[in-house]
Amino acid sequence: MAEPRATRTNLQGAAEAWAECPEVMDFLVPTSPVHRLKLLERDVYLSRWATRVPPGARVLDAGGGIGRFATWCLDRGCTVELVDPDPRSLAAARRHGAAHGPRLRTHEAPAEALPDIEPVDVIIACELLCYVDEPARVLEHFRRLLRPGGVLLASVEAPYGWAMSVDAPAGFVDALFGDGVLAVPGDRYVRTYDAAAFRELLTDWTIDDLWYTHYVLSGPFEGVTGEVELPRLLELEARFRAHPVLAELGRAVAVIAR
Numbered sequence: 666m667a668e669p670r671a672t673r674t675n676l677q678g679a680a681e682a683w684a685e686c687p688e689v690m691d692f693l694v695p696t697s698p699v700h701r702l703k704l705l706e707r708d709v710y711l712s713r714w715a716t717r718v719p720p721g722a723r724v725l726d727a728g729g730g731i732g733r734f735a736t737w738c739l740d741r742g743c744t745v746e747l748v749d750p751d752p753r754s755l756a757a758a759r760r761h762g763a764a765h766g767p768r769l770r771t772h773e774a775p776a777e778a779l780p781d782i783e784p785v786d787v788i789i790a791c792e793l794l795c796y797v798d799e800p801a802r803v804l805e806h807f808r809r810l811l812r813p814g815g816v817l818l819a820s821v822e823a824p825y826g827w828a829m830s831v832d833a834p835a836g837f838v839d840a841l842f843g844d845g846v847l848a849v850p851g852d853r854y855v856r857t858y859d860a861a862a863f864r865e866l867l868t869d870w871t872i873d874d875l876w877y878t879h880y881v882l883s884g885p886f887e888g889v890t891g892e893v894e895l896p897r898l899l900e901l902e903a904r905f906r907a908h909p910v911l912a913e914l915g916r917a918v919a920v921i922a923r
């Protein structure tokens with residue numbers, strides 16, 4: 666049987682999700698049922714990433730989806746090149762970024778074949794490298810595109826926290842004890858990384874910070890923490906991260922690398 670391909674599989678899954686629940690996919694619309702959740706999730710990342718995005722910077726938002734981070738960067742005066750192979754996500758990103766005119770440029774492409782763009786100061790790859798066919802190749806492209814002194818802000822799904830989340834996919838259990846890869850034909854393909862594996866993937870990079878994150882929102886402890894605002898959320902995140910047993914149960918691993 667042919668090896669499942671991450672990008673193609675995920676694009677099939679995305680097309681179905683756009684057809685079945687567009688209000689969930691386009692969560693930057695304030696009436697979306699997951700609008701608040703998705704922005705809070707973004708703000709948890711930004712609690713560490715934001716200071717690494719200089720106002721007015723040139724940013725590549727790789728696998729940028731509907732523009733969750735791109736819109737934040739645009740509000741900060743940045744110019745954003747948003748690359749994603751999903752045309753529906755790109756159309757939504759253009760709607761959400763329309764007020765910023767030419768400072769948002771969208772490119773329909775996979776990160777393995779980035780368009781020919783000028784070098785950038787910042788690359789954001791939030792929840793991308795776990796969904797691509799060739800993450801090492803994507804990182805090589807990133808290296809070439811990043812200006813000297815530039816920074817990579819990235820995250821991937823982490824195996825334990827992901828498996829314990831409310832929306833964990835059935836069938837991941839064998840992967841949990843094996844290679845950490847979940848492949849559901851025609852639906853999704855995810856390669857999870859624990860902190861050590863993510864470090865290994867980034868072996869050619871200087872890591873300023875790498876941490877487990879998202880224990881609460883969409884993570885394994887969502888049920889026991891209830892609805893929380895950002896300050897309380899960040900406090901809880903820090904407590905989980907400092908705990909001797911719970912620390913590795915974040916849903917994602919995030920990094921700041923150069």
Ligand SMILES: C[S@@+](CC[C@H](N)C(=O)[O-])C[C@H]1O[C@@H](n2cnc3c(N)ncnc32)[C@H](O)[C@@H]1O
Nearest residue numbers: 672728729730733749750751775776791792797
């Ligand atoms: C979990 S979403 C994250 C979106 C966005 N980064 C965010 O945090 O809101 C993953 C995104 O990666 C995109 N994607 C999947 N395969 C890709 C590839 N090979 N290259 C670039 N983007 C890809 C998907 O279309 C989707 O928009």
